[in-house]
Amino acid sequence: MMILEENFTLSNGVEIPKLGLGTWFIDDENAGQAVKDAVAIGYRHIDTAQAYGNEKGVGDGVRACxxxxxxxxxxxxxxAEVKSYDAAVSSIDASLQKMGLDYADLMIIHSPQPWAKFGEEERFFEGxxxxxxxxxEAYxxxxxxxxxxxNFQRxxxxxxxxxxxxxxxVNQILAHVSNTPxxxxxxSKDKGMLVEAYSPVGHxxxxxxxxxAEMAKRIGVSVPRLCIRYTLQLDLLPLPKTANPDHMRDNADVDFVISEADMEQLKNMEQIKDYGEASVFPVYK
Structure with missing residues (x-):
């Protein structure tokens, strides 16, 4: 699982591990254990958010790992709803306090629009x-x-x-096989940003x-491994989310190469039209 030892370098020189653990849908009381399990396997990159409601658990796991x-x-x-300077200042400090950390390695604006307005015309430029x-200022x-x-568009x-x-x-966006914007x-890359891919297995x-499934079987890998490797070969940073240590190991077992022909097939695969239960969330509509 060599990928766990590899980094991208951000435009300011900070190194960021090439594979991260996503923690969306992992509740606060289980997030700490998920972080500890991931770190024991070799992960060194954990992705959380104020909206996930698990910053405390993630911070507990980081401190106890x-x-x-x-x-x-x-x-x-x-x-996504924080669109004023004062609210942002207090939110940044609140995140650090919840996590029990002196600093965060990366903090990003979750969406250019509040979730209730996601996809509408108003872009909230001033906010x-x-x-x-x-x-x-916090940086x-x-x-x-x-x-x-x-989720920022051009x-x-x-x-x-x-x-x-x-x-x-960084610009962290929805990107996976069948949906590669x-x-x-x-x-984003032209403007000096590393692109991170959330939901690399399409939720x-x-x-x-x-x-x-047929391609994965032919290559001899699982579907998640194929999907994660696809994003890596596009120079994206995948953030597969799981609390299952077996899945964490499988997701990191990507020391293989997808051929050019297979990459072309993956790039042109028919797009997902239904994200199942996740379709209620704005980014999947």
Whole structure:
């Protein structure tokens, strides 16, 4: 599982492990154990968010995992509804307090729009600039080692770039086999951002894809491993979420190469139209 020892380097020189553990849907009381299990397997990158309601558990796990704090990369996210400077300042401090950490390695704005307004015309440009200013100040103060964005489209990125003193280092987006937003990925990279891929297994729905299952069988890997390797070969940073140690191990067992022909097939696979139970969440609609 060599991938657990490999890093990307962010635009400010900070190294970030190439595979992270996503913690969405892991409740607070189980998050600490999930973090400890992941670290024991070799993970050094944990991704949480204010909206997940498990920052305390994640922080407990980081402090209790037996590995030095500086060797664990912890990401959290500013709630999508925080669109003022003052609210952002207090939210950043609240996250650190909940996690019991002196600093976060990365903090990102979870969405350019509050979830209730996700996908609507209003882009909340001013509110995002205000939230970004608070992140910049926390970054300059040493509370955050890196800052970035999530679910930001090109106009939202341009809005931040037009007024920032620190440019975003990351854009975390929905990206997986059958849903690879090439233009947004390229634009984010062109602007100096590492692109992180959340739900690299399509929130589990790709497990039902027969074409994918046949390819995985032919290559001799599981469907999740194939999906995770796909994002890595696109130079994306996958964040598969699980509390199951067996799945954590499987997700990290990606020391193989997908051929160019298979990559083309994966890029052009028919897009998921239904994310099952997750379809109620704005990012999957």
């Amino acid at each position: 037996g590995v030095k704090r500086e060797d664990i990369f912890v990401t959290t996210k500013l709630a 995002n600039r205000e939230a970004w200013r608070a992140l910049e 300059k103060a040493g509370k955050l080692r890196a800052i970035g964005l999530s 106009p939202d990125i341009d809005n931040i770039l037009g007024s920032c003193s620190v440019t975003p280092m 090439k233009a947004l990925i390229q634009y 589990g729905e790709l497990l039902k894809n027969q074409e994918l």
